[in-house]
Amino acid sequence: MSSTTRMARTALVAGTVIAIATGLAACGGQSLEDKGGAHGKGGGKGEIVVGSAGFTESKVLAEIYSKILDDAGYDARVQTLANRELYEPALEKGQIDVVPEYASTLAEFLNAKKNGAKAKPVASSDIDKTVTALKKLAGPRGLTVLPVGEATDQNAFAVTEEFAAAHKLKTLSDLGASRQKITLAAGEECETRPFCKPGLEKSYGIDVKGIDPKGVGTPQAKQAVKDGTDQLVLTTTTDATLDNFGLVLLDDDKKLQNADNVLPVVNAKSAGGKEIESALGKLTSVLTTKDLINLNRKVDAERLKPADVAQTFLESKGLVKK
Secondary structure (H helix, E strand, C coil), X not given: CXXXXXXXXXXXXXXXXXXXXXXXXXXXCCCHHHCCCCCCCCCCCCEEEEEECCCHHHHHHXXXXXXXXXXXXXXXXXXXXXXXXXXXXXXXXCCCCEEEEEHHHHXXXXXXXXXXXXXXXXXXXXXXXXXXXXXXHHHHHCEEECCCCCCECCEEEEEXXXXXXXXXXXXXXXXXXXXXXXXXXXXXXXXXXXXXXXXXXXXXXXXXXXXXXXXXXXXXXXXXXXXXXXXXXXXXXXCCXXXXXXXXEEECCCCCCCCCEEEEEEEHHHHCCHHHHHHHHHHHCCXXXXXXXXXXXXXXXXXXXXXXXXXXXXXXXXXXXX
């Protein structure tokens, strides 16, 4: 979820500034402009705003972070924004304080912001090297990268079982070799992100004729592929509902996707204290990839609310008081 990588991202940055400047109350909760820092109004230790992207896994993780911080004495709430192009600048500004992130995806996002869309990649399949590079990019922007855990969610691409059988597809290389023209159901940011349309074209020779902006792994995106409107969907390796849509993942045989372990990233001024690091670290140390799949399944397949799923999970791990 989820996820986020989770995910060069420059096309929407200008629009991001405009959108935030006009206020994002419609995204849920109070406007970002009304916040005024984590230690403004609120309970005990002050208010903390946890940012979430618009896909299931990110929403559940944000709810988990929020409840852990509530339990630690903060007045925490979740602010959902559509994508990283929106929430990352807000995190820098302190309009949100904490975000559950994905190491490689954020590293390349910040790399592109600093060095341009054609910058030499800094992320890789080596999580330690990737986190080191991420910290170097995040620090000057006022962001603190907290310790990384074992849980991983990489971006992935799926087709219908019928499409895979008809064209003998098991890998993304197979899809490129098939010479099929593909419409890709994904987020609109896929147009510029290196792991998405540019990477599919460059690494695999896949002919992406267009992006259908239905989001990352959303039911609408998967349904569009099931119906044949689109041929390929961007989802994640922790997607728990592919079977429901008759979809199968194609193997990323050229390793287009990097190590995307989950880790918290905070605004250094508003949420950079040891108490927050300690509270979130208790989760990071026990969260697994299998947990991510199960959390996604609870929301996407069983139709439970992210907040309820988060509470049940935390109680099961003994991370919050019942």
